[in-house]
Amino acid sequence: MTSPASTDLAPPQLSAAPRPAQGPAADEGLARRLRALACTAPLHDLDARKANLAGEYTVYAMAEVALSAIDLVTLNMDFDTGADHEQIVARLLPRVAAQAPSRPTAEHERVARWVLENLINVGSVDRGFRAVYGTFGTDGVYVRRDYDFKLIEEVPGYGGGVYLRTTDEAVNVLVGALDTDVTSAQIAAEVKLEVLISRGRLADAQLAAEQARYRTVQYAETLRKTLEATRRNVRAVDWLQAVPDMIDEALDHVADRYRHENAILTNIRKARDEAEDQEHKRRAAELVDIVKDCIRRHTQLQSRLLEAGPLFRAEQDRQAFAAPTAYTGLDLYGQLVAPILPLPVEQAGKVTDAFFAHGTGLRTPASVRLGDLVDLLLTPPVEREHLGAEMPEPDLIATPDDSRFSEEQLASAMRLLDLEHDAPRRLSGLLAEARLLDGDLPYLVALLAVHAASPPVGTAYRQGEERLLFAVDDGTPLDDPEFGGADLIVGTALLDAVGMAADRSEST
Amino acid sequence: MSEIHAEYADGWSEQEPPHPQQGPAPASSSAVTPADAADAARLVSFGLQPKLLPARDAEYTELLRRYREDPVFARLADAVATGLGLVVLEVSPRAGMAVTAGEDSVFAVRMGDYARRASPDSADRFLHGLAHLAVAAMAFPRPEDLADDAYIGRLTVNGVDAFVRQACLRLEQRADEQGENTDPASDAPGLEAGWRIYARRSATGATKDARRLAGSTTGIVGKAAAFLTDSGFLQRTGDEGGGSYRTTARYQLQVRDMAGSAAMAELLELGVVPVSDGTATLVPPPEGDDLELAADAGLPFHA
Numbered sequence: 001m002t003s004p005a006s007t008d009l010a011p012p013q014l015s016a017a018p019r020p021a022q023g024p025a026a027d028e029g030l031a032r033r034l035r036a037l038a039c040t041a042p043l044h045d046l047d048a049r050k051a052n053l054a055g056e057y058t059v060y061a062m063a064e065v066a067l068s069a070i071d072l073v074t075l076n077m078d079f080d081t082g083a084d085h086e087q088i089v090a091r092l093l094p095r096v097a098a099q100a101p102s103r104p105t106a107e108h109e110r111v112a113r114w115v116l117e118n119l120i121n122v123g124s125v126d127r128g129f130r131a132v133y134g135t136f137g138t139d140g141v142y143v144r145r146d147y148d149f150k151l152i153e154e155v156p157g158y159g160g161g162v163y164l165r166t167t168d169e170a171v172n173v174l175v176g177a178l179d180t181d182v183t184s185a186q187i188a189a190e191v192k193l194e195v196l197i198s199r200g201r202l203a204d205a206q207l208a209a210e211q212a213r214y215r216t217v218q219y220a221e222t223l224r225k226t227l228e229a230t231r232r233n234v235r236a237v238d239w240l241q242a243v244p245d246m247i248d249e250a251l252d253h254v255a256d257r258y259r260h261e262n263a264i265l266t267n268i269r270k271a272r273d274e275a276e277d278q279e280h281k282r283r284a285a286e287l288v289d290i291v292k293d294c295i296r297r298h299t300q301l302q303s304r305l306l307e308a309g310p311l312f313r314a315e316q317d318r319q320a321f322a323a324p325t326a327y328t329g330l331d332l333y334g335q336l337v338a339p340i341l342p343l344p345v346e347q348a349g350k351v352t353d354a355f356f357a358h359g360t361g362l363r364t365p366a367s368v369r370l371g372d373l374v375d376l377l378l379t380p381p382v383e384r385e386h387l388g389a390e391m392p393e394p395d396l397i398a399t400p401d402d403s404r405f406s407e408e409q410l411a412s413a414m415r416l417l418d419l420e421h422d423a424p425r426r427l428s429g430l431l432a433e434a435r436l437l438d439g440d441l442p443y444l445v446a447l448l449a450v451h452a453a454s455p456p457v458g459t460a461y462r463q464g465e466e467r468l469l470f471a472v473d474d475g476t477p478l479d480d481p482e483f484g485g486a487d488l489i490v491g492t493a494l495l496d497a498v499g500m501a502a503d504r505s506e507s508t
Numbered sequence: 509m510s511e512i513h514a515e516y517a518d519g520w521s522e523q524e525p526p527h528p529q530q531g532p533a534p535a536s537s538s539a540v541t542p543a544d545a546a547d548a549a550r551l552v553s554f555g556l557q558p559k560l561l562p563a564r565d566a567e568y569t570e571l572l573r574r575y576r577e578d579p580v581f582a583r584l585a586d587a588v589a590t591g592l593g594l595v596v597l598e599v600s601p602r603a604g605m606a607v608t609a610g611e612d613s614v615f616a617v618r619m620g621d622y623a624r625r626a627s628p629d630s631a632d633r634f635l636h637g638l639a640h641l642a643v644a645a646m647a648f649p650r651p652e653d654l655a656d657d658a659y660i661g662r663l664t665v666n667g668v669d670a671f672v673r674q675a676c677l678r679l680e681q682r683a684d685e686q687g688e689n690t691d692p693a694s695d696a697p698g699l700e701a702g703w704r705i706y707a708r709r710s711a712t713g714a715t716k717d718a719r720r721l722a723g724s725t726t727g728i729v730g731k732a733a734a735f736l737t738d739s740g741f742l743q744r745t746g747d748e749g750g751g752s753y754r755t756t757a758r759y760q761l762q763v764r765d766m767a768g769s770a771a772m773a774e775l776l777e778l779g780v781v782p783v784s785d786g787t788a789t790l791v792p793p794p795e796g797d798d799l800e801l802a803a804d805a806g807l808p809f810h811a
Contacts, residue, residue, distance in 0.1 A: 031689060085714060120713075125723045127710035132694055145691035148708045156666055156712045156726055156750060330654055330768040332645040337672075339780050340641075342679055345634050345705055346698035347778050352637025353619065354774040359640050359767030360622070361739035361758075362594070362608055362615035364556050 031135050035147050038131030039169045042151060043067065046118055057111065059100045065115045068095050073152055074166045082155055082163030089113055119152045120164070127154065247305055254302045258295060265291045405444050412437055413444045417452075417469055417490065424491025427471070431480055446483050449490050466497045540584060547571060548585040552592065555605030556615070558740025558758060562604040575599050597765055602657075603757040608766055622735070630698065631705050635725070638706065639732040641771070642672045644763045647742075647755045654764050657757070664749030665730045669711055672725070676703040726750055 046062035072091050076083035092112040097105070121127050128150040137143055151170040157163040268291065272284035330336075336355070340348040405413075416430055416437075427449050434441040452471040460468045471488040478487040551571040554560060562568045575582045576599070585605070589596050593613030597606040609615035623636050646668045647661030648654040680703070683690045692700035706725065713721035720727040733753055736742045741759035746752045 122713070126708050127713055127724075128708060133691075135689065144694040145689065146694050147691050148704075150710070153710055154713045154724075162712050162714045330764065330772065331651045332641070332648055332654065332763070332768065336768070336771055336775065337638075337641055337645045337675065339775060340638075341675055341703040341706075342701050343778070343780070344699045345630060345702050348702040349630055349634040349637065350778065351771050351774045352634055352641055355641045355644075355767045355771040356619060356622075356637040357611070357616065358608075358770040359644060359762060360617040360735065361558060361741060361762060362556065362613075363617050363739075365614055 031133065031145075034133040035131070035149070038129070038133070038147055039149060039151070041131060042119065042121070042129055046115060049118075053114070055107070059103075060096065060111050061099060062111075062115055064099075065092060065096055065112065066119055068092060069112075069116055069119060070151065070166055070170050073164050074171060077165055082157070082165035085116070085162065085164055088116060088164060092116070116152070120154060121150075247309065250305050251302065254298050254305070258298050258302075261291050261295050261298070265295070405440065409438060409441055409444055413441060413448060416441075416445060417448060419469075419490065419492045421467070421492045421494045424489050426476075427486075427488040427490055428478055428480060430490060431483065442482060449488050452490060453488060455493075460495060461500055464497050464501050466495055468493045468495055540580065544581060544584060545588070547574070548581060548588045551575060551585050551605050552588045552594065552607065555589070555594070555596075555607040559738075560604065560740075562601055568604065569601070572599060572601060572604065575605075595766070597758075597761040600757075603761060606758050606761050608762055623731070632723075632728075634702060634705060635709065635728050636732070638672070638702065639668070639725075639729045640736075640767075642668050643729065643732050643736065643742075644759075644767065646671055647759065648763065654760065654768070657760070659760070661755040661760075662745075662752065663733075663755075664752040665726055665733055666750040668729045668733075669726050669750075672706055673711070676707040679703045680707060720750075 043063045043066050046066055050057045050060065050062050069088060069092055072088050073083045076087070089109065089112045092115070093105075093108055096108040096111050097103075100108070121129055126148065128148055131147045131149070132144055133147060134142055134144045149169045150167045152164050153167055154162050155165050265288065268284050268287045272281055272288060336351070340351050343351075413434070416434055419425060427446070430445050430449070431442045434445045448469070449471050452469045453473065455468050455470045457468065469490070470493055471490045473486040473488055476487040478485050550567075554562075554565070554568045554571065560568065562572055575585055582599075585599075586596055589607050593610045593615060594607040595610050597603075597608055599605050609617070619633060619636065623632065643663060646663040648659070649661075653659045653661060679701070680690070690701060690704060692704070709723070709725050709728075710721075712724045712726050715721050720730050722728075722731070730751060733742060733751060736759065737744055737753065741756055741762060742753040743756060744751060745754050
């Protein structure tokens with residue numbers, strides 16, 4: 001057995017130089033796998049901790065809800081914002097409800113919120129997780145290290161809102177391809193999809209397409225970060241070569257993917273139309289949606305890339321025409337921020353403390369007189385006038401009721417027209433019956449019947465109504481002392497409310 | 509202190525032609541009376557109200573004029589300030605009587621009063637200090653900006669946060685490239701690199717009352733910006749980007765003459781000597797390692 005050269009702990013290095021890479025290469029791989037393993041721990045932890053919740057929650061599969069939540073957040077991430085917290089909870093509910101259909105909805109919502117909050121880890125100040133693992137250093141000393149990671153993070157959005165984003169760790173855990181290159185993994189996923197479709201194995205193809213979409217989102221996220229960074233760094237960025245090259249590369253990539261995904265789309269459409277099996281047809285249709293979404297995301301990425309150029313030029317102009325000053329001062333970033341960030345926090349803290357002590361200005365200390373204090377404490381609190389000035393009471397004038405027909409008349413007319421769906425009636429018969437009830441009623445019935453000649457089908461469809469009054473002219477003239485025209489056939493049509501509802505949800 | 513004062517007093521007299529009016533200056537040049545002391549103290553008291561603009565107050569303007577024209581009165585006002593534990597940065601129409609708290613002065617701001625969480629927890633203390641430094645770096649991104657008296661910096665809270673996060677991201681990427689394991693040892697949290705502490709802290713967080721989460725980085729930067737606004741160093745201009753601000757002349761003086769040099773001295777004490785020829789962050793870096801430092805030199809983002 002070999003013994004390590006020295007087991008004494010090395011004194012902590014206080015020099016400014018970054019610490020040398022620790023651990024031999026073999027241990028590095030182990031550390032990476034340990035970290036990957038740690039990313040799944042919060043999910044297992046959910047199922048372990050559900051027993052501690054007040055109430056009977058063992059019926060819920062928390063890890064499943066959590067993975068589903070990460071899926072939802074990842075798919076709802078766009079360039080500017082992330083996913084909305086409430087929206088994710090709402091979309092989680094069907095799955096939670098399916099796990100325990102007999103439980104109340106409030107409990108389902110509580111479970112969904114609990115899972116989401118635990119994935120953010122609301123309880124800790126960092127809102128993240130920490131795992132401890134050990135490695136052997138180059139000198140053979142065993143060191144325990146903290147690995148900090150997040151699964152879902154909260155990011156600021158426009159208008160002060162808070163949005164959710166999945167971190168790279170979470171996407172890697174989700175996709176299961178740990179520590180792989182984004183671009184190559186995407187290409188691999190797409191090639192796999194093409195092969196699967198050509199062999200007609202659509203079930204696997206859907207899985208591959210969904211993975212391709214996660215990769216697409218991840219790639220977009222990487223580029224978004226890069227773009228955001230370059231927008232701030234315009235002065236020091238190599239605008240002659242590096243940036244245009246980067247943008248060209250990204251545009252080429254988008255064009256390439258776009259061509260590729262359109263080809264796939266054509267193939268799947270063909271597969272969808274030619275498929276005999278209903279199940280195959282449905283799966284192919286789902287695939288079409290997924291690939292369409294991929295294309296949409298690529299288009300979005302492309303428009304961002306095109307906007308980058310003018311932005312660079314505007315910044316370039318702004319600085320090129322600024323008059324140079326004769327003397328220079330302290331470079332706050334280059335000489336202070338950049339050097340202290342890599343320092344150990346013990347040392348960096350001294351510098352930031354010094355800056356804080358001298359950079360905050362002054363505060364005039366408040367001195368309290370007992371007399372003032374008594375007055376202050378005895379003064380009743382001032383009403384906050386956040387409601388604004390009092391609104392004057394509006395002076396309302398009662399408008400005369402000039403309706404031609406009363407509510408009762410309308411009710412009796414509707415009663416008359418409430419026909420069985422298989423027994424339509426002639427307008428003449430309806431008018432005669434109405435005349436027996438009320439002298440004015442025939443006018444209302446005739447009016448409603450004429451309206452029914454052009455029934456509001458669109459409205460009924462949108463509102464999901466089950467019955468619709470209609471009137472048809474079959475050429476018979478109306479023989480009536482008060483009215484002329486056609487003797488309409490008035491009837492009630494039954495509408496397929498369930499089918500319409502399904503149609504509506506598909507089309508949206 | 510007196511050197512600074514002399515330098516700026518000269519600069520000031522160039523900016524504005526001598527005032528035609530002759531106030532009580534000739535009388536006080538011979539002997540100092542209690543009334544002069546009261547006036548000098550009055551001027552210092554104006555200086556203690558950092559948000560008060562000289563142009564808005566006739567008495568303040570008059571006392572500033574007297575400070576400039578009457579050397580005896582000027583020395584008296586300086587003495588009053590010094591006696592109170594104040595440092596005079598500049599006396600001019602644009603900045604007014606710009607005074608700041610000396611070390612151990614009753615006017616000094618202490619970290620413990622500033623943020624209750626900060627004193628026991630060194631991570632939070634560091635983050636609060638870093639936030640102030642980052643706000644200054646974002647407000648004056650180039651060395652010339654800090655030197656140019658006419659420069660007005662602009663910043664947003666989210667912009668400052670993104671700027672520091674980006675710098676942290678670069679360091680993380682560099683560490684990854686070099687195969688470094690940056691996870692700190694469990695029993696020595698003080699050895700964790702500063703960027704990791706910032707990167708680890710969440711940028712924002714949902715709270716019950718829709719306010720900013722105080723412990724998040726935007727919460728910490730937002731607190732710094734709000735505090736500097738109360739100090740008369742920043743002026744709030746809008747709500748976009750988590751709150752947008754512009755700098756005042758006082759802030760430039762404070763950072764240039766006090767905070768920057770104090771922090772630099774501390775950094776040199778630690779054996780870190782950041783060398784800059786003042787133009788390094790302006791030109792495209794030739795290649796290699798310089799890119800990392802220069803590329804992050806930040807710029808207020810005007811979108």
